[in-house]
Amino acid sequence: MLVVMDAHATPEDIQAVCTVIEDMGLQANTMPGPTRTAIGITGNQGAIAEAARLKLMPGVRDVIRVTAPYKLVSREYREADTIIEINGVQIGGPSLVVMAGPCSIEGREQLLSTAEAVKAAGATILRGGAFKPRTSPYSFQGMGEDGLKLLAEARELTGMPVITEVMDTEQVDLVAEYADILQLGARNMQNFALLKRVGRTRRPVMLKRGLSSTVKDWLLSAEYIMAEGNQAVILCERGIRTFDDHSRGTFDLSVVPVLRELTHLPIIVDPSHATGRWQSILPMSRAGIASGADGLMIEVHPNPAEAWSDGEQSLLPERFVELMEQVERIADAMDRPIQGRTKAAAI
Amino acid sequence: MLVVMDAHATPEDIQAVCTVIEDMGLQANTMPGPTRTAIGITGNQGAIAEAARLKLMPGVRDVIRVTAPYKLVSREYREADTIIEINGVQIGGPSLVVMAGPCSIEGREQLLSTAEAVKAAGATILRGGAFKPRTSPYSFQGMGEDGLKLLAEARELTGMPVITEVMDTEQVDLVAEYADILQLGARNMQNFALLKRVGRTRRPVMLKRGLSSTVKDWLLSAEYIMAEGNQAVILCERGIRTFDDHSRGTFDLSVVPVLRELTHLPIIVDPSHATGRWQSILPMSRAGIASGADGLMIEVHPNPAEAWSDGEQSLLPERFVELMEQVERIADAMDRPIQGRTKAAAI
Amino acid sequence: MLVVMDAHATPEDIQAVCTVIEDMGLQANTMPGPTRTAIGITGNQGAIAEAARLKLMPGVRDVIRVTAPYKLVSREYREADTIIEINGVQIGGPSLVVMAGPCSIEGREQLLSTAEAVKAAGATILRGGAFKPRTSPYSFQGMGEDGLKLLAEARELTGMPVITEVMDTEQVDLVAEYADILQLGARNMQNFALLKRVGRTRRPVMLKRGLSSTVKDWLLSAEYIMAEGNQAVILCERGIRTFDDHSRGTFDLSVVPVLRELTHLPIIVDPSHATGRWQSILPMSRAGIASGADGLMIEVHPNPAEAWSDGEQSLLPERFVELMEQVERIADAMDRPIQGRTKAAAI
Amino acid sequence: MLVVMDAHATPEDIQAVCTVIEDMGLQANTMPGPTRTAIGITGNQGAIAEAARLKLMPGVRDVIRVTAPYKLVSREYREADTIIEINGVQIGGPSLVVMAGPCSIEGREQLLSTAEAVKAAGATILRGGAFKPRTSPYSFQGMGEDGLKLLAEARELTGMPVITEVMDTEQVDLVAEYADILQLGARNMQNFALLKRVGRTRRPVMLKRGLSSTVKDWLLSAEYIMAEGNQAVILCERGIRTFDDHSRGTFDLSVVPVLRELTHLPIIVDPSHATGRWQSILPMSRAGIASGADGLMIEVHPNPAEAWSDGEQSLLPERFVELMEQVERIADAMDRPIQGRTKAAAI
Structure with a gap:
């Protein structure tokens, strides 16, 4: 999951998001850019349920999900065709x-x-x-x-x-x-x-x-x-x-x-x-x-x-x-x- | 309901449609036009269930429904607002x-x-x-x-x-x-x-x-x-x-x-x-x-x-x-x- | 922009993507996770035109754009309402x-x-x-x-x-x-x-x-x-x-x-x-x-x-x-x- | 074209619609039904431009077009495939x-x-x-x-x-x-x-x-x-x-x-x-x-x-x-x- 911060987000906003991520037992990877900072989340096994929580924090512009929310149906879970x-x-x-x-x-x-x-x-x-x-x-x-x-x-x-x-x-x-x-x-x-x-x-x-x-x-x-x-x-x-x-x-x-x-x-x-x-x-x-x-x-x-x-x-x-x-x-x-x-x- | 006949429909096709309509106990109103004939159906109380039957007859181009298929919910059935x-x-x-x-x-x-x-x-x-x-x-x-x-x-x-x-x-x-x-x-x-x-x-x-x-x-x-x-x-x-x-x-x-x-x-x-x-x-x-x-x-x-x-x-x-x-x-x-x-x- | 690697991507695939990103003059931020690795891109001023190039590289599952592709129309560019x-x-x-x-x-x-x-x-x-x-x-x-x-x-x-x-x-x-x-x-x-x-x-x-x-x-x-x-x-x-x-x-x-x-x-x-x-x-x-x-x-x-x-x-x-x-x-x-x-x- | 009158339309409403149709040089075919009357229009060569006019008349519920509005592109106009x-x-x-x-x-x-x-x-x-x-x-x-x-x-x-x-x-x-x-x-x-x-x-x-x-x-x-x-x-x-x-x-x-x-x-x-x-x-x-x-x-x-x-x-x-x-x-x-x-x- 990727948290995209607003262009006007303060360092405190960014720190607060990282703290919440770490409180979830996950890693926050801060990526500062010239216009805005993004924070990559790693360490999760599946989809992260708390996405909404992050989206509502001050300075957060968007939360982008990366992991597919399904498992048993996926080709990654089972590679061979089901017959x-x-x-x-x-x-x-x-x-x-x-x-x-x-x-x-x-x-x-x-x-x-x-x-x-x-x-x-x-x-x-x-x-x-x-x-x-x-x-x-x-x-x-x-x-x-x-x-x-x-x-x-x-x-x-x-x-x-x-x-x-x-x-x-x-x-x-x-x-x-x-x-x-x-x-x-x-x-x-x-x-x-x-x-x-x-x-x-x-x-x-x-x-x-x-x-x-x-x-x-x-x-x-x-x-x-x-x-x-x-x-x-x-x-x-x-x-x-x-x-x-x-x-x-x-x-x-x-x-x-x-x-x-x-x-x-x-x-x-x-x-x-x-x-x-x-x-x-x-x-x-x-x-x-x-x-x-x-x-x-x-x-x-x-x-x-x-x-x-x-x-x-x-x-x-x-x-x-x-x-x-x-x-x-x-x-x-x-x-x-x-x-x-x-x-x-x-x- | 209106049955629109194909431009190439024969008089026999038209007659066959009218017969089926009359067999349903309804009236067929034939309206010949310069390019095609339309047949208006009257006499029905509600929506006509047999529309599909007519649509599949030879020479029929389209069947257009006119009557709303619902009744109890409609303003025509009950004029005053339900409170x-x-x-x-x-x-x-x-x-x-x-x-x-x-x-x-x-x-x-x-x-x-x-x-x-x-x-x-x-x-x-x-x-x-x-x-x-x-x-x-x-x-x-x-x-x-x-x-x-x-x-x-x-x-x-x-x-x-x-x-x-x-x-x-x-x-x-x-x-x-x-x-x-x-x-x-x-x-x-x-x-x-x-x-x-x-x-x-x-x-x-x-x-x-x-x-x-x-x-x-x-x-x-x-x-x-x-x-x-x-x-x-x-x-x-x-x-x-x-x-x-x-x-x-x-x-x-x-x-x-x-x-x-x-x-x-x-x-x-x-x-x-x-x-x-x-x-x-x-x-x-x-x-x-x-x-x-x-x-x-x-x-x-x-x-x-x-x-x-x-x-x-x-x-x-x-x-x-x-x-x-x-x-x-x-x-x-x-x-x-x-x-x-x-x-x-x-x- | 975020590049999401496939679960089966090799370290060489990941390295190759990073090299391409750096060749563009941008920074690649690798974020390894338990199932897959994501690579955050930073250093770009606007939208990255070469997204397609990355999407076609071996081991890449998805490329997620973060930066809005417009500028002059945006509230970030001009905060006050245009009258x-x-x-x-x-x-x-x-x-x-x-x-x-x-x-x-x-x-x-x-x-x-x-x-x-x-x-x-x-x-x-x-x-x-x-x-x-x-x-x-x-x-x-x-x-x-x-x-x-x-x-x-x-x-x-x-x-x-x-x-x-x-x-x-x-x-x-x-x-x-x-x-x-x-x-x-x-x-x-x-x-x-x-x-x-x-x-x-x-x-x-x-x-x-x-x-x-x-x-x-x-x-x-x-x-x-x-x-x-x-x-x-x-x-x-x-x-x-x-x-x-x-x-x-x-x-x-x-x-x-x-x-x-x-x-x-x-x-x-x-x-x-x-x-x-x-x-x-x-x-x-x-x-x-x-x-x-x-x-x-x-x-x-x-x-x-x-x-x-x-x-x-x-x-x-x-x-x-x-x-x-x-x-x-x-x-x-x-x-x-x-x-x-x-x-x-x-x- | 078919004009569908409202259930509450008066005989005068119906007559007025017929008169307008006849003024267009077309035929009005009145089809009274138990709940509402429909009026079929015949005599037109192509689509009828004045549909909007009829739709706005008192007592008119709907106007249903039957004739396709295109001509040169149609199979009826030219039967053989264009090569x-x-x-x-x-x-x-x-x-x-x-x-x-x-x-x-x-x-x-x-x-x-x-x-x-x-x-x-x-x-x-x-x-x-x-x-x-x-x-x-x-x-x-x-x-x-x-x-x-x-x-x-x-x-x-x-x-x-x-x-x-x-x-x-x-x-x-x-x-x-x-x-x-x-x-x-x-x-x-x-x-x-x-x-x-x-x-x-x-x-x-x-x-x-x-x-x-x-x-x-x-x-x-x-x-x-x-x-x-x-x-x-x-x-x-x-x-x-x-x-x-x-x-x-x-x-x-x-x-x-x-x-x-x-x-x-x-x-x-x-x-x-x-x-x-x-x-x-x-x-x-x-x-x-x-x-x-x-x-x-x-x-x-x-x-x-x-x-x-x-x-x-x-x-x-x-x-x-x-x-x-x-x-x-x-x-x-x-x-x-x-x-x-x-x-x-x-x-």
């Missing part, structure tokens, strides 16, 4: 994973037919929402436990692990009973009680990035889960909120190489929620894989026009086949086969 | 309310001395956090129930109603036992399970605006609470997240006149969290009142440099006195006395 | 200034009647656009020199100094011939050729903040003007572009106290462009003055519904009278009379 | 183009060696800045005409067309004398005088997206150029400004499929400026091509650590070779060979 394995499907390994399925579970026929269609095309994890976070209280709120049961049936039928969202601490046990992966939605990325609770389950957690989350916030939310003992965290970029209005969100693919440097956790990208336009999903899936992500999450619906939620951003099964064909070509160019594609499997 | 009264303190009435106190409750002495100081200066509601939403899992997480007990003791001592944050459904009953007003934080603005749960209590709820929340999202979250039967909702602007980095957030005071038109709910502004700089709190409190807000929420701490959270944005009690003096002059210029100021009380 | 005086009207002094008039000059009658109306209400500077920056090439582009002539006539008639926008280097001489203050629009805030050119005139310049300008960018643009020798620069906040869509822009009043600390230049706020809604102008004018701004810029039109530009955000003259009455009460509460109001003049 | 050809290099055709070179021209040796290196790797257009838009007046401002002469020499030597930025109307003739393509920078995207002026040259123009530009703003700026007669406009995405701080900007690749639908103009993406980190350029170049862009603009410097500008985001020539190899694999997967790559040329 999460569920029933033979790997997330974060050398090959790619595709999670697909309907936004909401709407019924047996809808879910099972979609599950079979996405499996045939090469998806290896089935998605489907039973508890739905909806902006309006008057929108369809999900089938609840009935939906979870259908999800379990679909897993039985197809052999695919299933991922579904959990919205509240009180639902965690129930959802964890049925789901192979717990999904935390963008609007709950900083629901700290929920983060802690899923950190105490032994289910992998996919943590979607909040609408206005910085990388630091996001990694600290992952740290909440890991600090409770659950090391199986997957990060999912799903679009951020900016001034831009051409699509539902701004799909921040440039976060992928940055995350790769900072963390060992697997990275999934979700072009369906990010763009909100089915026409953009195919090109942005290609781009997501080319940016270096470990996989995709895609919404597929047998009849998007009649979907109970997110129909505008759902793909017809036949278009999902086309997507998988195109993504496979990009995946080949990246030397990362898609798990679940016969051709890829044969490589 | 919430707690132990003789009014929120949303002709006179102004000031909520003040420490960010976190840190101990008996800290809370009680702050409570007495802010009361003496004219605050009428005491704030203090017992459960703290912190970005990092390694930061102080609040005193929990012990903090709530101290809050109740401070109420006893000063007579001031108390407001404190609730972060999770499982805490609602506990917090509601001690608090007069439940606060929902920015990061929980779209925690829909929590919104519903506090909607089923009979405590007033102060709903802070999310960091990237539009007015529509915010009002729909308030609608979640009201739809469960709780009509006592207070809106609190606390800064939004933008590219701007001079302050902690961007304090969006221009939302105040817009909310006034759209909703009957009371509006509080929080310059402490919005700016994150104690130097900005005084001028932005004046500005907040001048913009037409119904009151302020201000963080006060007897020793900000040693605060366990948010010290940088906390005011010393003596500076809070100065704030109240200056705000009172603005309040007078607005003909809205501050409840709790002797002079105002005398009016 | 600009034009024909007896002061901008940035103890009393407030109101600039008002139509968005575009549309004709003799329109301009002169507006000028007289705003003067009667207490405005002391007349605004009016002759060259208009319009998003669409098909929108009205302004009356050009004919408009400037009308502006000069209005000044003659009313005695008010006039402000008008200049959009291009080739127009600067022409506009400077007629205008008392040159306005640079938000979209030209980083038109560096234009900044330099107006810096070589002897007319005061009002520099509007760019739609996505940070404070640093804005002050550096002001520095461009001052570095050419023109010290009379006025800053004008007119709304920034964020995700927020309830108003035309997000009116960032919290920039006012921040600017006050960093710079000695006068600060004007423009609620007309910031909000784009005539209903918001009155409350946000009050808030702007309460935040500590030195004055307002307001659009007034005798018949907003027929205005050739920005009708939605223009006030009728009678509403402008109401605005001045309300703002005067706030101004009184701030002990800052409005120049041009009889009552204020009498103080 | 720009310069000395045998195509921009916007079936094969891809790579523009590369240093940020700033710093000298003969630097420019010529970079030009030869990027050509050898498969670039077909040389970039290099002679007039530099710099945030600070104290940063290097470019070599000016001397730089342009070096650019012409590099073209002579390598046969590559050259692109360089023009910052001001007064420089247009000079720059157009030397450059094959005129570049308009992000900060000048709404410098309307400059847009008009380059629209009157016969040089292709590459228009970079503004930092906070919507797609509509961007296309309207392109329309300014085309409306003056210059049909050769290239759009370049170079990162937008958002709350996100992990990279220099937020690289908005999801704009690519949206632009493809709306416009026939070629689309280039610039990962160097968008991310500001050389480590991100390689993955984001792959992603840019996979998203469907027509080409890349990349900064290359023989010695980034000593670059006079943008060293942090410049690639060493050897890394540019690696980039081209990886991008070629993605290009092959897209069936879009890179002009200038031997292998691609052989296909």
Whole structure:
């Protein structure tokens, strides 16, 4: 940490700051300059909690933090990529994973037919929402436990692990009973009680990035889960909120190489929620894989026009086949086969 | 709702859209133009859920929604301002309310001395956090129930109603036992399970605006609470997240006149969290009142440099006195006395 | 400046960075810590241009700048507030200034009647656009020199100094011939050729903040003007572009106290462009003055519904009278009379 | 256009709006609904300029525009992709183009060696800045005409067309004398005088997206150029400004499929400026091509650590070779060979 003193700071001000730093058990390194003095702090193991205290002292202009506030999620803590394995499907390994399925579970026929269609095309994890976070209280709120049961049936039928969202601490046990992966939605990325609770389950957690989350916030939310003992965290970029209005969100693919440097956790990208336009999903899936992500999450619906939620951003099964064909070509160019594609499997 | 057809749409495309609209029990009003046809939909009572279905039909370029998706929160539903009264303190009435106190409750002495100081200066509601939403899992997480007990003791001592944050459904009953007003934080603005749960209590709820929340999202979250039967909702602007980095957030005071038109709910502004700089709190409190807000929420701490959270944005009690003096002059210029100021009380 | 080394940096990496710093004629202050070493740089007079060079050296994780990159605009360079005086009207002094008039000059009658109306209400500077920056090439582009002539006539008639926008280097001489203050629009805030050119005139310049300008960018643009020798620069906040869509822009009043600390230049706020809604102008004018701004810029039109530009955000003259009455009460509460109001003049 | 009346609007209000619409020579289509009436306007050829007038009428709640305000740039106006050809290099055709070179021209040796290196790797257009838009007046401002002469020499030597930025109307003739393509920078995207002026040259123009530009703003700026007669406009995405701080900007690749639908103009993406980190350029170049862009603009410097500008985001020539190899694999997967790559040329 660096304390920058004001140009008008007195020697007494500077001395007082040094004394406080030393009282914290740390070293103060005074660096006088022609216009102002800076004081470097060394000796700390992690981030310094008392930064605010220094910032309020007389003559202090700014306090600049240097140490990253997260630990378990960082590449410095663990250098090798985290690979999460569920029933033979790997997330974060050398090959790619595709999670697909309907936004909401709407019924047996809808879910099972979609599950079979996405499996045939090469998806290896089935998605489907039973508890739905909806902006309006008057929108369809999900089938609840009935939906979870259908999800379990679909897993039985197809052999695919299933991922579904959990919205509240009180639902965690129930959802964890049925789901192979717990999904935390963008609007709950900083629901700290929920983060802690899923950190105490032994289910992998996919943590979607909040609408206005910085990388630091996001990694600290992952740290909440890991600090409770659950090391199986997957990060999912799903679009951020900016001034831009051409699509539902701004799909921040440039976060992928940055995350790769900072963390060992697997990275999934979700072009369906990010763009909100089915026409953009195919090109942005290609781009997501080319940016270096470990996989995709895609919404597929047998009849998007009649979907109970997110129909505008759902793909017809036949278009999902086309997507998988195109993504496979990009995946080949990246030397990362898609798990679940016969051709890829044969490589 | 208005369906805008593509320039190349065929008469069959147009007819198909009209048929679907009529199948919904609504009227389709075809408006042919020189370059494209638009179809107005009438006959609906509220927002039309099936918009996505229309958007995906052949020849449809865009679907434009006209009806606001919220109802109970709207001025059209209830014309008169909602006034919430707690132990003789009014929120949303002709006179102004000031909520003040420490960010976190840190101990008996800290809370009680702050409570007495802010009361003496004219605050009428005491704030203090017992459960703290912190970005990092390694930061102080609040005193929990012990903090709530101290809050109740401070109420006893000063007579001031108390407001404190609730972060999770499982805490609602506990917090509601001690608090007069439940606060929902920015990061929980779209925690829909929590919104519903506090909607089923009979405590007033102060709903802070999310960091990237539009007015529509915010009002729909308030609608979640009201739809469960709780009509006592207070809106609190606390800064939004933008590219701007001079302050902690961007304090969006221009939302105040817009909310006034759209909703009957009371509006509080929080310059402490919005700016994150104690130097900005005084001028932005004046500005907040001048913009037409119904009151302020201000963080006060007897020793900000040693605060366990948010010290940088906390005011010393003596500076809070100065704030109240200056705000009172603005309040007078607005003909809205501050409840709790002797002079105002005398009016 | 502080160079933060990577946890894995070798002693040779650290030595190499120190050598480069010393080759620049500066001092390197090595601060070894338990996880990583930081190197403080001292001895520089201003910002260090070679930062990029250091950032690319082996073992360097980050380079943190400490020194503000601007100089002439800063409060450290000049402590006293800059006061600009034009024909007896002061901008940035103890009393407030109101600039008002139509968005575009549309004709003799329109301009002169507006000028007289705003003067009667207490405005002391007349605004009016002759060259208009319009998003669409098909929108009205302004009356050009004919408009400037009308502006000069209005000044003659009313005695008010006039402000008008200049959009291009080739127009600067022409506009400077007629205008008392040159306005640079938000979209030209980083038109560096234009900044330099107006810096070589002897007319005061009002520099509007760019739609996505940070404070640093804005002050550096002001520095461009001052570095050419023109010290009379006025800053004008007119709304920034964020995700927020309830108003035309997000009116960032919290920039006012921040600017006050960093710079000695006068600060004007423009609620007309910031909000784009005539209903918001009155409350946000009050808030702007309460935040500590030195004055307002307001659009007034005798018949907003027929205005050739920005009708939605223009006030009728009678509403402008109401605005001045309300703002005067706030101004009184701030002990800052409005120049041009009889009552204020009498103080 | 759709006029939405207030719930409380009277029949007289509605009639008055219809009369105004008919006075404009257009048709008013009244659509009464249970809560409010909407009035559809038909008969207009383009966008309706008088929208503001209607919005200010009594009883009007909102005016919703339907018609896109641009024309020449739109796919509806011209269905086939625009292909720009310069000395045998195509921009916007079936094969891809790579523009590369240093940020700033710093000298003969630097420019010529970079030009030869990027050509050898498969670039077909040389970039290099002679007039530099710099945030600070104290940063290097470019070599000016001397730089342009070096650019012409590099073209002579390598046969590559050259692109360089023009910052001001007064420089247009000079720059157009030397450059094959005129570049308009992000900060000048709404410098309307400059847009008009380059629209009157016969040089292709590459228009970079503004930092906070919507797609509509961007296309309207392109329309300014085309409306003056210059049909050769290239759009370049170079990162937008958002709350996100992990990279220099937020690289908005999801704009690519949206632009493809709306416009026939070629689309280039610039990962160097968008991310500001050389480590991100390689993955984001792959992603840019996979998203469907027509080409890349990349900064290359023989010695980034000593670059006079943008060293942090410049690639060493050897890394540019690696980039081209990886991008070629993605290009092959897209069936879009890179002009200038031997292998691609052989296909």
